[in-house]
Amino acid sequence: MSSNKETFGRTLGFVLVICLVCAALVSIAAVGLKPLQQANKLLDKQTKILEASGLLADAGKDIVGTYNKRVEAKMIDLKTGTIIEGDVNAFDERADSRDAAKSTKPSSDIAGLNRRADRAVVYLVKNEQGQLDTIVLPIVGSGLWDLMYGFVGLSPDFNTVQSVVYSDLKETPGLGAEVLNPNWKALWPGKKMFNEQGDIAIKIVKGGAKKGDIHGVDALSGATLTSNGVQRTLHFWLGNEGYGPFIAKFRNGGLN
Numbered sequence: 001m002s003s004n005k006e007t008f009g010r011t012l013g014f015v016l017v018i019c020l021v022c023a024a025l026v027s028i029a030a031v032g033l034k035p036l037q038q039a040n041k042l043l044d045k046q047t048k049i050l051e052a053s054g055l056l057a058d059a060g061k062d063i064v065g066t067y068n069k070r071v072e073a074k075m076i077d078l079k080t081g082t083i084i085e086g087d088v089n090a091f092d093e094r095a096d097s098r099d100a101a102k103s104t105k106p107s108s109d110i111a112g113l114n115r116r117a118d119r120a121v122v123y124l125v126k127n128e129q130g131q132l133d134t135i136v137l138p139i140v141g142s143g144l145w146d147l148m149y150g151f152v153g154l155s156p157d158f159n160t161v162q163s164v165v166y167s168d169l170k171e172t173p174g175l176g177a178e179v180l181n182p183n184w185k186a187l188w189p190g191k192k193m194f195n196e197q198g199d200i201a202i203k204i205v206k207g208g209a210k211k212g213d214i215h216g217v218d219a220l221s222g223a224t225l226t227s228n229g230v231q232r233t234l235h236f237w238l239g240n241e242g243y244g245p246f247i248a249k250f251r252n253g254g255l256n
């Protein structure tokens with residue numbers, strides 16, 4: 001039986017109050033959880049950088065301590081390849097690449113970026129003796145469905161691959177997302193990015209690379225489009241519109 005106090009206005013008012021309370025709770029949770037989200041994002045990035053430099057197993061649970069001890073982040077100007085001043089922690093590649101004042105349209109956009117941020121942060125990873133062991137370079141390029149973000153770890157010769165580690169992608173599980181499969185990642189160490197003439201020679205080979213091919217890595221089966229994306233991404237980022245000028249400046253231990 002409905003009481004005569006139950007009017008349309010009171011019901012509407014009640015619904016509005018509930019909506020406002022819920023909206024306030026969601027906002028408080030979003031604001032309150034933001035620092036935690038940012039901390040988790042940073043930890044994830046540090047984990048991937050350690051993985052790209054082969055230090056993840058050594059680090060165990062001490063990701064932050066190992067990262068702080070072994071990794072030095074440097075901001076670079078991609079056009080000149082020089083190391084520049086800048087807040088490496090505040091740098092947001094995705095925001096810069098959307099800002100026309102802070103990014104450039106590549107003349108040869110083989111990685112399908114549309115715009116490329118003018119600056120990048122690279123990671124110099126030292127061994128226990130403090131010598132440069134790995135240079136970890138962030139990479140981004142189109143896969144089948146969307147941009148794929150990751151890191152490539154190179155030896156100080158800027159030629160020998162230590163790793164290709166993807167961190168953020170929307171490719172299909174079991175197909176393109178097999179770039180995350182440890183078996184596929186294990187094909188990379190020791191491959192050479194450049195040939196003897198200094199040209200970028202790394203290639204993803206459909207049907208499988210020949211034994212002893214120092215530039216060839218097996219394509220992912222059933223995911224040729226993602227595989228092509230990986231090859232184009234590497235060619236873009238190692239080329240003149242990517243890290244080419246930086247590599248030319250610091251090749252062969254110049255960063256030590």
Ligand SMILES: Cc1cc2nc3c(=O)[nH]c(=O)nc-3n(C[C@H](O)[C@H](O)[C@H](O)COP(=O)(O)O)c2cc1C
Nearest residue numbers: 144171172175176177220221222223224225226227
């Ligand atoms: C639902 C669905 C998801 C797919 N996801 C991917 C993918 O993530 N990466 C990819 O390269 N191809 C994907 N493909 C397959 C492509 O459409 C294309 O057939 C394939 O890349 C060709 O590779 P192959 O020559 O190795 O067969 C997908 C296909 C379907 C139907």
